[in-house]
Amino acid sequence: MAGTLGLGAATLISQISQSLSGQFSELLSEVRQSLVVVQAKSFGAGAGIIWDENGLVLTNKHVVGRKHSARVVLSDDRQVDARVLASDPEIDLALLQVADVDLTAARIGDSTKLRTGNLVFTLGHPWGRRNASTLGVISHLSTARTRGKRGLIPIIRTDAQLAPGNSGGPLLNAAGEVIGINTMVVNGNQGVAVPSSVALDFVEQVEKREGASVGFA
Amino acid sequence: MAKANEGLMALSGSLANAVEAGGESTVTVNARRRFAASGVATGKDLILTASHVVEDEENITVILGDGSELSAELLGRDPHSDLALLRLSEAKAKAAEVAKGKAQVGQIAMALGRPTSEGVQASLGIVSAIGGPTYGRHGGLLEAHLRTDAVPFPGFSGGPMVDVEGKVLGINTSGGGRGHSLTIPIATALKVAASLEEHGGVKRGFLGIRSQMVELPESSQKALGREQISGLLLAGIEKGSPAASSDLMVGDIVVGFNKQATANYDELLALLNGEVVGKATAVEILRGGNVESVDVTIGAREVQESRGRHSGHHRGRRRWRGHWGWGQRR
Numbered sequence: 001m002a003g004t005l006g007l008g009a010a011t012l013i014s015q016i017s018q019s020l021s022g023q024f025s026e027l028l029s030e031v032r033q034s035l036v037v038v039q040a041k042s043f044g045a046g047a048g049i050i051w052d053e054n055g056l057v058l059t060n061k062h063v064v065g066r067k068h069s070a071r072v073v074l075s076d077d078r079q080v081d082a083r084v085l086a087s088d089p090e091i092d093l094a095l096l097q098v099a100d101v102d103l104t105a106a107r108i109g110d111s112t113k114l115r116t117g118n119l120v121f122t123l124g125h126p127w128g129r130r131n132a133s134t135l136g137v138i139s140h141l142s143t144a145r146t147r148g149k150r151g152l153i154p155i156i157r158t159d160a161q162l163a164p165g166n167s168g169g170p171l172l173n174a175a176g177e178v179i180g181i182n183t184m185v186v187n188g189n190q191g192v193a194v195p196s197s198v199a200l201d202f203v204e205q206v207e208k209r210e211g212a213s214v215g216f217a
Numbered sequence: 218m219a220k221a222n223e224g225l226m227a228l229s230g231s232l233a234n235a236v237e238a239g240g241e242s243t244v245t246v247n248a249r250r251r252f253a254a255s256g257v258a259t260g261k262d263l264i265l266t267a268s269h270v271v272e273d274e275e276n277i278t279v280i281l282g283d284g285s286e287l288s289a290e291l292l293g294r295d296p297h298s299d300l301a302l303l304r305l306s307e308a309k310a311k312a313a314e315v316a317k318g319k320a321q322v323g324q325i326a327m328a329l330g331r332p333t334s335e336g337v338q339a340s341l342g343i344v345s346a347i348g349g350p351t352y353g354r355h356g357g358l359l360e361a362h363l364r365t366d367a368v369p370f371p372g373f374s375g376g377p378m379v380d381v382e383g384k385v386l387g388i389n390t391s392g393g394g395r396g397h398s399l400t401i402p403i404a405t406a407l408k409v410a411a412s413l414e415e416h417g418g419v420k421r422g423f424l425g426i427r428s429q430m431v432e433l434p435e436s437s438q439k440a441l442g443r444e445q446i447s448g449l450l451l452a453g454i455e456k457g458s459p460a461a462s463s464d465l466m467v468g469d470i471v472v473g474f475n476k477q478a479t480a481n482y483d484e485l486l487a488l489l490n491g492e493v494v495g496k497a498t499a500v501e502i503l504r505g506g507n508v509e510s511v512d513v514t515i516g517a518r519e520v521q522e523s524r525g526r527h528s529g530h531h532r533g534r535r536r537w538r539g540h541w542g543w544g545q546r547r
Contacts, residue, residue: 117233138339140335
């Protein structure tokens with residue numbers, strides 16, 4: 001009797017972990033369609049995420065540097081030119097506009113609802129390896145003082161492994177929504193991401209300023 | 218899509234719940250100069266932490282999960298297992314729940330810490346190995362340890378390793394002092410804590426011998442009347458030690474201690490526990506092929522200056538510490 005019960009439980013648990021693993025890979029292949037490579041400087045590249053279907057791509061400021069244009073490689077290897085609409089060194093974000101093509105935008109999540117311990121995963125191109133992913137949790141929801149007028153901004157710290165090439169790539173929650181932009185590594189191996197709330201603010205400001213030009217570049 | 222990844226979202230939520238539950242008993246321990254560390258409330262007024270983070274024994278403050286700051290006194294420390302026990306000035310802490318049963322390799326675990334006032338921090342991993350016995354920082358034997366791949370961020374020392382329900386599996390230390398982190402299983406840690414609360418320390422026995430494991434010939438095994446393939450050849454006896462004031466001689470082969478066989482050094486060290494300290498204990502030896510018994514009054518293993526060793530500011534000048542580079546602390 002107990003034996004049957006034990007076997008049943010074991011099968012159930014193995015089914016659960018198999019389904020978790022399956023869900024994870026499904027989620028990754030969905031979000032990968034919105035992941036791009038951003039090449040702006042003479043060497044090195046970063047990641048970026050397709051923010052909306054009108055061709056906005058969000059990445060890190062340090063990925064594009066002081067350049068006004070960049071080359072964006074989409075997940076299906078199409079290469080498109082992009083114009084740097086705006087960049088903000090204070091929060092290390094840059095917004096790019098790519099020429100009008102078929103794009104799959106990522107879903108944007110609410111970073112203010114995050115809790116320490118929530119499962120997260122990263123997508124990017126660490127050390128140039130395309131579309132690699134790492135898993136972790138939210139280690140710490142902390143704040144950082146910027147060098148500009150914003151003062152304190154929230155930041156997300158995670159134990160998911162990041163490396164050069166992850167910059168500008170998305171930090172995703174268990175629902176596959178973008179909740180942050182991976183920006184740097186501190187304390188040796190702690191990843192720091194700019195939360196989606198800060199990114200949404202930034203994009204909104206740029207859209208306001210650029211007016212109708214956004215989406216019709 | 219939202220329905221398809223229900224499982225992942227449920228796991229994510231339960232991990233966050235675990236951090237919240239375990240975080241209530243995870244405290245900040247302020248007892249060193251630069252960077253605060255973490256601790257675990259094992260009772261309403263008891264905090265278990267890592268010994269190496271308690272540098273300033275006089276001015277210890279503890280910040281609880283709710284933000285209240287209390288002063289604390291050091292009840293005792295055990296540098297061998299790198300654990301220290303503090304008593305809070307007020308019984309306001311929430312005692313941690315202890316995981317039932319032993320940790321298992323492959324089990325999901327999270328390291329928690331609270332080194333800043335910005336709330337509890339977490340790092341995810343699995344139990345990668347259960348090891349032991351291991352030698353601790355000062356040569357003492359740890360009966361068991363856990364190893365995980367959770368990243369111990371700065372200030373995580375002394376904090377708990379919790380399971381997916383937030384129940385404590387062990388205490389994170391930087392045991393070994395060799396750069397990697399160890400987790401002391403909670404059962405072992407609580408045993409140490411009980412001894413710290415009662416005696417202010419954990420006694421470990423001291424013989425004062427240098428030994429080498431040697432094979433025992435069949436004739437010796439016959440003389441012993443048991444199948445024991447190895448023993449400990451005495452290669453040296455420290456001056457003024459318990460062994461020196463006994464009848465032990467260099468060349469003797471130690472084959473038993475306190476009526477139990479000692480085929481290797483680890484077995485001898487495990488038997489040299491607090492219970493034999495100060496007592497005349499029978500050491501079984503082979504001398505000239507004959508089995509003899511020598512009584513040795515076991516001493517206590519001292520730890521020299523455990524404070525100064527880990528804190529750079531106690532040294533007047535920085536000293537070159539060999540080819541391993543400057544001492545790092547976690």
